[in-house]
Amino acid sequence: MPGTEATGRQRHPFQPQPWRDRRIEIILGNLLRTGVLLSAAVVLSGACIYLSRHAHEPVNYRVFRGEPSEFRTIAGVIQSVMDGRGRGLIQLGLLLLIATPIARVIFSVVGFTIERDRMYVAFTLIVLAVLLYSLLGSGVGL
Amino acid sequence: MTILEFTAIVALVSFVAGLLGSLTGLGGGVVLVPLLTALFHVDIRYAIGASLVSVIATSSGAASSYVKEGFSNIRIGMFLEIATTFGALLGAFLATRIPTSALAVIFGAVLLYSAFVSRKPRPQALRNLPPDPLATRLRLNGRFPDEGGSRSYKVQHVPTGFSLMFGAGALSGMLGIGSGAVKVLAMDQAMGIPFKVSTTTSNFMIGVTAAASAGVYLNRGYVDPGLSMPVMLGVLAGSLLGSHLLVKAETKSLRLVFAVVILVLGLQMLYKGFWGRI
Numbered sequence: 001m002p003g004t005e006a007t008g009r010q011r012h013p014f015q016p017q018p019w020r021d022r023r024i025e026i027i028l029g030n031l032l033r034t035g036v037l038l039s040a041a042v043v044l045s046g047a048c049i050y051l052s053r054h055a056h057e058p059v060n061y062r063v064f065r066g067e068p069s070e071f072r073t074i075a076g077v078i079q080s081v082m083d084g085r086g087r088g089l090i091q092l093g094l095l096l097l098i099a100t101p102i103a104r105v106i107f108s109v110v111g112f113t114i115e116r117d118r119m120y121v122a123f124t125l126i127v128l129a130v131l132l133y134s135l136l137g138s139g140v141g142l
Numbered sequence: 143m144t145i146l147e148f149t150a151i152v153a154l155v156s157f158v159a160g161l162l163g164s165l166t167g168l169g170g171g172v173v174l175v176p177l178l179t180a181l182f183h184v185d186i187r188y189a190i191g192a193s194l195v196s197v198i199a200t201s202s203g204a205a206s207s208y209v210k211e212g213f214s215n216i217r218i219g220m221f222l223e224i225a226t227t228f229g230a231l232l233g234a235f236l237a238t239r240i241p242t243s244a245l246a247v248i249f250g251a252v253l254l255y256s257a258f259v260s261r262k263p264r265p266q267a268l269r270n271l272p273p274d275p276l277a278t279r280l281r282l283n284g285r286f287p288d289e290g291g292s293r294s295y296k297v298q299h300v301p302t303g304f305s306l307m308f309g310a311g312a313l314s315g316m317l318g319i320g321s322g323a324v325k326v327l328a329m330d331q332a333m334g335i336p337f338k339v340s341t342t343t344s345n346f347m348i349g350v351t352a353a354a355s356a357g358v359y360l361n362r363g364y365v366d367p368g369l370s371m372p373v374m375l376g377v378l379a380g381s382l383l384g385s386h387l388l389v390k391a392e393t394k395s396l397r398l399v400f401a402v403v404i405l406v407l408g409l410q411m412l413y414k415g416f417w418g419r420i
Contacts (some may be wrong), residue, residue, distance in 0.1 A: 033202070036378065039199075040374070040375060045151075051146060054145050054368075055145055056145070057143065057144065058145050059368075061184040061185055062185060062186050063185060064187045065363075065366075066362065071367060072361055072363050087367040089366075090368075092366045095360075096201055097198050098356045100202050100353075101350040101352070102353055106351065121279070123224055126224050127220065128349065131227060131353055131354055133231070134230070134353075134354045135356075136357075
């Protein structure tokens with residue numbers, strides 16, 4: 001990336017600007033895209049199994065019943081994938097999707113550490129703590 | 143309607159929603175919940191679960207195209223995510239204690255307010271103001287590519303923006319939307335960040351905000367695989383297309399689309415909430 005070096009020289013050394021974060025941003029963007037495409041592929045393969053078995057059954061989402069426990073927990077989802085269930089595979093893809101932004105935040109901690117930006121390492125760790133609390137604290141553990 | 147027909151039609155509608163959500167910075171979800179409840183008679187809780195999942199896909203899928211253009215500001219995003227994730231956690235817990243009709247009314251009110259605020263002209267003087275000293279200390283000021291070079295911007299009113307983002311996060315967690323509308327407005331109007339930077343940065347943040355409440359929703363059984371599958375795949379395809387168009391689209395026409403879409407959906411949700419058809 002020759003453009004980045006050129007703008008980097010013009011920048012004031014004590015004011016790190018987003019221009020300098022371009023490399024991190026591009027890696028993060030690619031990480032997100034990979035995670036999303038991977039989860040979409042898993043969801044799509046689950047969809048093929050699900051539709052091949054249930055295509056002609058009637059639909060009813062009018063009444064809220066809540067999902068069975070096998071689709072509510074990580075352990076339950078993994079078990080239903082093992083049982084070869086299409087909807088289990090879809091749910092696994094959705095779990096991968098939820099994990100993607102969390103992976104992004106973890107990678108941001110690394111990125112800001114490399115840049116030796118302590119303030120933003122701390123900010124990112126706070127965000128990561130909130131994300132992990134919401135996942136583990138709300139009961140979706142193993 | 144059979145599962146096959148339902149899946150195909152929901153996927154198509156979600157594709158259009160993803161396209162609109164991406165172009166306007168609303169992030170699809172805000173369009174999806176009213177559409178799923180009105181057109182397909184889906185219970186609002188299933189709609190919220192599916193929409194929340196699609197919001198993560200929209201945000202994450204489009205992010206790589208945005209960052210390559212150099213529009214998004216990673217520091218603004220990360221700093222404000224502190225506010226939005228705490229808010230999202232609070233919102234997700236609040237949602238269990240709120241009846242669905244109240245959720246619809248809050249949803250409608252948020253949409254109408256967003257439509258109103260987005261049409262207010264932005265004060266021109268804002269551009270010439272010195273930056274908020276806090277913004278300088280937090281290193282939030284930046285540059286973005288513009289016609290024939292790059293333009294710098296200075297961030298204003300950091301505490302106001304931060305508080306608004308907490309509210310945006312709470313709404314996201316409560317309604318299963320990205321709250322892109324509130325986020326763009328907080329960053330664009332309160333903090334004086336250029337529209338394209340605020341749109342793309344907010345898009346970047348939406349996935350993390352949605353992930354903060356997604357665990358709670360999954361655990362509650364709001365995320366149905368059969369419904370979320372066509373929604374997520376459709377929205378993802380639409381948003382990927384939309385993110386390629388955004389770079390070429392004009393700010394002015396974007397804002398008009400933005401306002402009209404949220405106004406119509408807001409009225410619809412208010413009607414549903416007050417007349418108990420939800």
